[in-house]
Amino acid sequence: MSFGSPYFTLPEFTYHKPKTLREALELLEKYGDEAKVMAGGVGLIPFMKERLISPTHVIDIKEIAELKKLEYKKGEGLTIGATITFSELEKYQLLKEKYRALYQAVKLASDNIIRNRATLIGNICEAIPWVDGPIPLIAYGAEVEIKSLDEVRRTPVADFIKGPVEIDLKPGEIVTSIHLPDIPEEAKSGFLKFNTGSEFALLNIAAYLLITAKKKDVRLVYGAISSKPARALEAEKILLRDGDLNALISMAAIKASEELEVISDVLASEDYRRHLIKILTMKLLKELVEEV
């Protein structure tokens, strides 16, 4: 039922459904920036309906077997292929046990019907400032693997997202997988999201915490506060100090709320977001520490 309004229809394009990665890369090479890759389509299709993008070629990668990888190897970490959906991740027991922050973010992303189609890699490639996927991935130091016909490269998720709807991906390239490094047994991680009933997070936060006698490693990552996800590096340093952990957490939460670049928009003022950063940082870190 097209009412003639663009909002209800899609622009014209040619649909391709390659069976192999090689075939997909050849199509991407041939059509360059006129082509868009589609996995779940839950991001691409609304963007096309609104004519924010109008690719003349849509390359559906769902049939490509080598992109369906979901595999953990001890010592190496977890590999998540480009067509793995949020629902598949939600059911993957290892995620719940080992990569808690990612599991919690997956559970809170959109709704469970959308999650049947939406992929984690699609979520990252959208690079919308309030999406949940990239936040825990940056906390784990995850990298994306990018392939073109003549190159394979890896780049940290933190660098891959350059700004709102802007990613480090050239025409002819495709993100094939995400790699999360293996993490020590003692490491704790978690994710929190604050939203007011709409899908738009006012703040999302992931923490990775490894505090043992031998080694300390802390990462605090924030989304929905400015143009791209950001780490609170000064707050992380506070948590690396020796001393009463609860006191350090309070100091780190205050520091994070001060050091990060935060915007005001229609959803929340800068002051309100800074307040949320402080409260949620404290809440998340205390939860993680109590588990230790």
Add this chain to the structure above:
Amino acid sequence: MVHKLSLIVNGIKRTVEVKDNEILLDVLRDKLKIKSLKAACWRGECGLCTVLLNGKLVKSCLVLAVEVDGSEIITVEGLVKDGELSPIQRAFIEHGAFQCGFCTPAFVLASHQLLIENPNPSEEEIKEKLGGIICRCGTYLEIIKAIKSASRFYQKK
């Protein structure tokens, strides 16, 4: 380019011709005349165009028709067996789990799928699993009651 799709819709084999840029929702409603799905937000937010695609709930406004060649699709029409309403449909009627009825097909279908996957869901699970569908009249409490009351029929299965 015109593609000839072959689908199984509510147990019946159907063929339909579609263009690359046609949306599954429009094809089901306008070409296959399945009117239980509603076109309301067109962008995956309200869930009223939800169908079961190869056993998984999806919002058909975000699916290209050409993608689903060879698939099995079930809509609320497919829950009726030999002219008899399914237990979840009867439960919706008994509990008055609708007002205007616009969202009812989507809620019934998602509730049915929820009970197949988990015949004894907690209230939290019901809320979580139906979170992607919006009832503009706000009959959520009655919907939850209907699902709880229908759950015994799914446990026997």
